[in-house]
Structures are given as C-alpha cells and as structure tokens.
Amino acid sequence: MKDHLAKATADGVRIYAAVTTDLVNEAIRRHDCYPVAAAALGRTMTAALLLAANLKNQEALTIQFAGDGPLGKIVADAVPEGFVRGYVDEPHVNLPLNSQGKLDVGGGVGQGMLSVTRFTGLKEPVTGSIEITDGEIADDLTKYLFVSEQTPSSVGLGVRIDPDFHCIGAGGFFLQPLPDASEDCLDRLESNLRQVSSVSSMVEQGMDAKGIIAELMKGMPVHYLTATDLSFRCSCSKERIGEVLMSLNRKDLESLVQDGQAEVCCHFCNEKYLFHGEELQAILDEADRHRRPS
The missing domain is CATH 3.90.1280.10 (HSP33 redox switch-like)
Structure with a gap:
C-alpha cells in the first residue's frame, strides 16, 4: 500500500488520516535511525503532513520539537502537495521501554518547546509555540492546537518498529469538530476514540486511510473528499x-x-x-x- 492521505467530513467533523509507512522507512534509511528516533521522527513527519493538508498550494509548515532529551531537536517540513522531509539531531539513541512497554519517545524528547511555523506567502512566517507536555508528539500537538491556535482538535499518531529497525506500520489522524457539530456527534466521537486500536496497529493490519476514518467515525455518515499520495522528498540540490x-x-x-x-x-x-x-x-x-x- 502506497503512502497516502485522505480527507473527509462527517456530521460536523473534519477528519484527515494518513498512512506513512514507506516515508518513515525512507527517513530511517537516510538518517540511520534507531527505534526511538525513528518513532519520534516518524510521528513528527506524519503530523506535519496532516497539518499541512489544511494549507493552500505553495504554502508550507514546519514542526520543531526542541527538548532537553537525548534526541535533541526533531524537525519536519511538509507541504500540502504531500511531500515531507525531516531529521532528528541524534538518531542513534537507545532507551529502555517505558512503563507501558512501548518505545520511550517522551523520554527521548524530554522537556522544552514545541513550535509550529506556517509559511503562507506573507512577508513573515507565522510561528506559535508551547512548552512540551509529555514529548509523545501527538498529545503535545493536540495541546498546541487548543492553546496556541484555539482550535479544539484531536491528533493520533503511531509508528511501529520491528527488531530489525524497520517500520512495519505508521500513520496518523487529525480530527477537528466544526462549529455546527452536535453534542451527540461529539459523544459518539469520544466513544469511538476510546475503542479504536492504535493507528500503527490499524496500518499494520492493512487498513488504508479511508479505513482509519471509517473506524474513527463509526456510526456516522462519512463524506470522503480528496486523497493525496505522500512521500519523503527534500528540496535540496x-x-x-x-x-x-x-x-x-x-x-x-x-x-x-x-x-x-x-x-x-x-x-x-x-x-x-x-x-x-x-x-x-x-x-x-x-x-x-x-x-x-x-
């Protein structure tokens, strides 16, 4: 399955979902990432693509986690055409699994600042920043959207790495209730979010972006919009x-x-x-x- 992003609306909710397994593997190959670095960078690149999907053509977005953890800075650039690039300062970081038995991305990121910069064609780009909450990437971006941009949203991200340092499932979703979303819709959405498995598990099981959206919006009529191919592409020459x-x-x-x-x-x-x-x-x-x- 090629990497791709799908957009949809459902009963007063805007939702984007992405499958990013191949581009995460490309980042792992280029930067020789160990699992914690691969997960942190993969989540950040996926998030950048999801947020950039809301931009106009010729615009761009940069996400930067500048924490005091061993990974150093994690940076991803994305454009709405579906291209992303990124790096992590220290790709060779080994950490024990966290208390949930998962890769300790939060420990690798540490405390510091998360900043999101939007390049919209104006003279100066627009940057918003907040303090990093837990370093797990998705929770921090959900908080950023609420605090800095005053848009209640939910971001879900997942990157699964096998023992051979290969990504076997990566993807994410971005949910945003619109002003006309009903209380019943929001209650159903919260219930669905509690019940779905991790994004990386859904991708590993072969679910595409539309399938992820269908799981998240179960019980609601979904109107699918455009789909975009995704890839790791750098603008350097x-x-x-x-x-x-x-x-x-x-x-x-x-x-x-x-x-x-x-x-x-x-x-x-x-x-x-x-x-x-x-x-x-x-x-x-x-x-x-x-x-x-x-």
Whole structure:
C-alpha cells in the first residue's frame, strides 16, 4: 500500500488520516535511525503532513520539537502537495521501554518547546509555540492546537518498529469538530476514540486511510473528499547548496578553495554534495561579484 492521505467530513467533523509507512522507512534509511528516533521522527513527519493538508498550494509548515532529551531537536517540513522531509539531531539513541512497554519517545524528547511555523506567502512566517507536555508528539500537538491556535482538535499518531529497525506500520489522524457539530456527534466521537486500536496497529493490519476514518467515525455518515499520495522528498540540490556556500564570508570561502574540495551534507535528507576546487573558485568569484559595489 502506497503512502497516502485522505480527507473527509462527517456530521460536523473534519477528519484527515494518513498512512506513512514507506516515508518513515525512507527517513530511517537516510538518517540511520534507531527505534526511538525513528518513532519520534516518524510521528513528527506524519503530523506535519496532516497539518499541512489544511494549507493552500505553495504554502508550507514546519514542526520543531526542541527538548532537553537525548534526541535533541526533531524537525519536519511538509507541504500540502504531500511531500515531507525531516531529521532528528541524534538518531542513534537507545532507551529502555517505558512503563507501558512501548518505545520511550517522551523520554527521548524530554522537556522544552514545541513550535509550529506556517509559511503562507506573507512577508513573515507565522510561528506559535508551547512548552512540551509529555514529548509523545501527538498529545503535545493536540495541546498546541487548543492553546496556541484555539482550535479544539484531536491528533493520533503511531509508528511501529520491528527488531530489525524497520517500520512495519505508521500513520496518523487529525480530527477537528466544526462549529455546527452536535453534542451527540461529539459523544459518539469520544466513544469511538476510546475503542479504536492504535493507528500503527490499524496500518499494520492493512487498513488504508479511508479505513482509519471509517473506524474513527463509526456510526456516522462519512463524506470522503480528496486523497493525496505522500512521500519523503527534500528540496535540496547542488545548486541550492552552492547558494548557501556563496553566503559564507570570504575568508571561509578562500579556505575551502585552498582545501581543494568541500563536502556538504543536507540536515533534512542526509544527501551529500561534493564540490571540487574549480567549483569552489567559481562560487568565490560569483560571491565577489555580488559583494562588489556597483
């Protein structure tokens, strides 16, 4: 089953659900993530895709968990077209299982700040922040949406990793009651949420995004809207990395030219770009032309 996201409405509720197993495995491969890091990054990327699904084309969203736990920062960028990229500062983190016998993502994240930044085409992006509650990602984002954006919502996320560090099920959902949602609808929704199994279990059992929505909205008429393919995709390129190098001060660029080559690694996708002496000299020359007063 390819990764995908489905949108629907049901009796005064907006709901998105996503299956993200393949893109989580791509992140694991690129960053060599151990299970706790894989779960934390996978949940954050899935959440970014769910929240970005509410944006317009050409807009984007970034989620960042900056905690004091051993994982360091966890960052994910997503766009409504279905592309996501992300990284975790310390992918090689081993922790004992938590008291529920599950991966201790909260212990890996620790205490700190959660921030969500929306790039909407305005001059300045809009960022909201709250203190991290438990570091389990979904609960923190549910609280963020209520406190920072004043939109009562429910976020569910799941990433299941096998002993070989392979993701065997990942996905999530985003629920938001609309102003016309009835009390009966909300009561039924709360009952359904208490009864459903974890998102990762539903995906592992072969359930697609529409199936997840049907489980969550059991007993309600569901109107399915659009579906979007999802994938891990980074916007980096050798040309863009060259532009970053061009922004270095002249002394640093001269040092790279003297070294004869430079290897630059993209944080988000771990892709490595090698620049040889002639390329570095051309970058230095171009930077000098831009610095020279007209």
